[in-house]
Amino acid sequence: MKKTCMVGLMAALLVAPAAFAGSMPAGSLGAYYSMVDTGFDDGDGFGIRGWASLNGPWFVHGEYAMLSLDDSGLDVDGLRLGGGFAGEIQRGTMWLVKGEYLSYGGDFDEAGFGVHGGLMFMASDAFGLFGTLGYLTTDNTDGLEFNVGGKMAFSKEWSGVVDYRSYMGNVDPDGDFDFDEIRLGASYNFY
Numbered sequence: 001m002k003k004t005c006m007v008g009l010m011a012a013l014l015v016a017p018a019a020f021a022g023s024m025p026a027g028s029l030g031a032y033y034s035m036v037d038t039g040f041d042d043g044d045g046f047g048i049r050g051w052a053s054l055n056g057p058w059f060v061h062g063e064y065a066m067l068s069l070d071d072s073g074l075d076v077d078g079l080r081l082g083g084g085f086a087g088e089i090q091r092g093t094m095w096l097v098k099g100e101y102l103s104y105g106g107d108f109d110e111a112g113f114g115v116h117g118g119l120m121f122m123a124s125d126a127f128g129l130f131g132t133l134g135y136l137t138t139d140n141t142d143g144l145e146f147n148v149g150g151k152m153a154f155s156k157e158w159s160g161v162v163d164y165r166s167y168m169g170n171v172d173p174d175g176d177f178d179f180d181e182i183r184l185g186a187s188y189n190f191y
């Protein structure tokens with residue numbers, strides 16, 4: 001049921017009308033609702049995330065999330081802090097590379113780092129797509145993570161964001177740990 005509702009919300013967000021003359025913001029701060037599936041448990045939560053441009057192509061980013069898993073009753077707090085750089089491929093298309101520190105607490109204690117590369121494509125002034133592929137390693141897990149999504153601008157400052165993030169990892173000493181997350185949120189762009 002949750003997935004059906006999320007698909008409906010994603011479709012509504014992607015067809016929402018917006019018309020304005022856009023430009024690249026200097027940063028963004030947003031909040032989101034999250035639905036997760038770990039393969040052995042489902043849950044939901046919320047988070048905040050943001051980024052800010054530095055001199056030239058450099059940027060910093062951060063994210064904090066709180067998730068509750070339904071069946072196991074586990075609560076997980078996640079923190080990601082990092083930075084990177086981005087460049088233009090052609091008008092409306094950019095690449096990015098970033099690194100980040102990861103820390104998970106609550107009922108799940110892990111720390112590590114991640115590296116990612118990705119693309120951002122602005123289909124219009126109001127609508128853009130993005131995707132990244134990365135590698136994460138923590139105290140007891142390591143694996144690939146990918147993230148794909150879209151952003152719809154409702155005004156110059158306000159945007160809606162929908163994205164899907166998937167982690168396909170291995171747990172020490174052996175075993176798999178998969179984590180799928182759908183996030184629906186809003187962000188404020190500052191210039």
